[in-house]
Amino acid sequence: MEPAIDIRGLYFAYPDGRDALRGVDLVVAPGEKVALVGPNGAGKSTLLLLLVGLLRGEGEIRVQGERLQDGNLRRLRSRMGLVFQDPDDQLFSPTVFDDVAFGPLYAGLSEEEVRRRVSWSLAQVGLEGFEERLSHHLSLGEKKRAAIATVLSMQPQVLVLDEPSGGLDPRARRRLITLLTGLSQTMLVATHDMRLVAELLPRTVVLDEGLVVSDGPTAELLGNERLLEAHGLERP
DSSP: OOOSEEEEEEEEEOTTSOEEEEEEEEEEOTTOEEEEEOSTTSSHHHHHHHHTTSSOOEEEEEETTEEOOGGGHHHHHTTEEEEOSSGGGTOOSSBHHHHHHHHHHHTTOOHHHHHHHHHHHHHHTTOTTOTTSBGGGSOHHHHHHHHHHHHHTTOOSEEEEESTTTTOOHHHHHHHHHHHHTOOSEEEEEOSOHHHHHHHOSEEEEEETTEEEEEEEHHHHHTOHHHHHHTTOOOO
């Protein structure tokens, strides 16, 4: 079986010449849930944006065995769902229904199928009955779940999440972890929330200064105090 994600020799430099990624290799198997951790400026968000084709770097990215390139960018991007750190970057329509329906409508699906997908996606994130709510009036936790619903409505095989628990209170954070635990998609999650890592993500990749410095079972990495301290991480 082809890897869900296969990244080889990935480089990216910002316009000012600063290197964000310096030869990253990363393979994620279908169904794996993987944490991407490291200090601020390590290159985590940049890696996620490159993976979904919103930035272009040097190296090779394959999604389910197919190389990401200009000719298939839209098709491969449809297999992946990126959830931004700030849900307001993802929620821009008047109502929750409009936000969740946007992708399926843009894909040309029928009205019946769009409504089915909206209903299903909102049920997955525990927002049944929120269709006519104003997106900008939701709580942060509700916005995070609505943003995930906008991605689920496109039925991606791979979920890419940037700091999904950032800013959430304990109750909202618990609901989010329960939600993500119940999803079957391959996940790559960039986060500083080491408790989320311990509870949700069996494998952890440590990124620092644009390089993968460690990759292994989460339980082992979280038990390595020297490694955590060296890369600005805390035990949960």
